Amino acid sequence: MAPVLLSRTLDPLLGLFTGVLAYYLSETNPRTALEPEQRLVPLIQWKLDKSRRLRDEKDSQEAGSVEWKALVKEDI
Template identity: 45%
Template sequence: MAKTYLLSRTLDPILGIFTGLLAFHLNETNPRSAPAPGHTLSELIAWKWNENKEMRYARDQEDDNEWERVTREFGVTQEDKK
C-alpha cells in the first residue's frame, strides 16, 4: 500500500508541529478559552521548577547533615581530611 502525503514526506510533520503550536498559542491568548490567571503553561512550569528547586535544596541539606553526623561518628576532623 502506497503512503499518501498532504504536501511531502518532510513538510507534513513540520505542518503538523506548526499547526499544533499555533492552536496552543490561540488557546492561551483567546479571551474566551484562555486559562485563568496563574494557570498558563509558562506560569505552571515556573511554579513546578521552583518547587523542585526547593526540594533539591532541602534534600542537599539533609545529605550534608547526614554526612556531618557520619564524620562525627567516626571521629574525622577537618585536619584529618587534609
C-alpha cells in the same frame, strides 16, 4: 510505506506549526481565557520552584548526614 500528506520532511513541520498555533490560540482566545495563574508559563515556573525547593531540602539533609558520618568515623 506510510502515507504522506505533503512530503516526509514537511509533514512533521506542518504538525509542529499546527500544534504551536493551536496552543497560541487557546492561550490568547478571550472566550476561553484562562486565569493568569493557570497559563503555561506560571505553571512551569511553579513546577521549577517546587523542584528546586525539594532539591535544596534533599541537599541540606544529605549534608547533615555527611557531617554525622564524619563524626561517627572520628569516634571510631
